[in-house]
């Protein structure tokens with residue numbers, strides 16, 4: 001199974017499949033400190049909300065090991081976790097995973113016990129995410145009638161998670177059940193998660209798909225070629241506002257204009273119940289270079305400023321359904337979550 005992360009306990013190394021190099025090259029980075037894990041998240045060698053959370057958890061194991069022998073090992077550990085938490089701001093999965101690791105320092109008797117507890121917890125987080133994704137895939141496939149043509153955005157597959165994927169997990173599950181007549185992947189400007197990563201994952205699995213530039217989505221919908229949009233999320237608020245890859249909001253507006261269901265898939269770790277409104281979600285702004293590279297320039301053109309937010313907010317009013325491992329919910333136009341279908345085999349949490 002394709003995995004973005006590979007923990008090597010004996011060596012004390014988190015191996016990270018460098019997604020900046022895909023699909024041209026499969027190169028692994030060896031991260032042997034919390035700082036190097038933080039950098040791998042920041043530079044997007046590992047990306048995708050659940051994978052960022054899992055990487056953060058392994059980074060915490062390295063932090064616990066590094067704190068061993070320090071008189072104030074608890075403070076060293078907490079400070080390393082704080083740094084890790086700053087690597088990328090939008091996906092709540094990072095803070096969520098670090099929160100689980102942070103709590104272990106309260107009960108650990110010494111730094112050795114902390115490191116051992118962290119390793120068990122990080123493995124659990126990774127395992128739970130895979131189980132959640134498989135459940136999301138099964139549940140979400142139920143929303144797609146036979147013959148559906150689905151459009152997805154960014155990369156939400158095995159590369160972005162503990163395995164299988166969220167939105168792409170639904171597509172995988174629906175494909176294996178013979179439900180899909182078409183899979184469309186957007187290129188996903190400016191970082192090309194769609195053409196570099198999603199197309200690659202689909203191609204590896206023999207799932208027939210069509211790649212399009214982001215701006216071709218509206219006309220494809222207008223031509224009646226799309227039956228559902230299925231995307232992932234970096235953070236979902238209590239009312240169902242969704243932060244996801246830039247361009248998701250545009251797709252949601254287009255989907256509404258064409259009366260196409262807009263389905264969001266994410267594990268429970270992506271739900272931020274502390275927040276009500278999407279406008280409170282911090283949106284990461286990325287380097288201007290990411291846009292100018294495509295124009296063949298290595299620095300911004302004189303006199304031109306750039307706007308390069310990595311994510312946008314789709315208001316709950318445009319979201320038809322949210323699929324988590326717990327079930328399928330409707331944000332009911334932002335009036336509150338209604339559970340449409342409860343997961344019948346539990347959350348997958350161990």
Ligand SMILES: CSC[C@@H](O)[C@@H](O)C(=O)COP(=O)(O)O
Pocket residue numbers: 047048049050091153154155156157160161165166167193231232233234244245246310
């Ligand atoms: C299962 S991944 C869900 C989201 O994290 C995904 O849709 C997305 O927006 C990823 O953005 P990225 O900037 O590539 O980390």
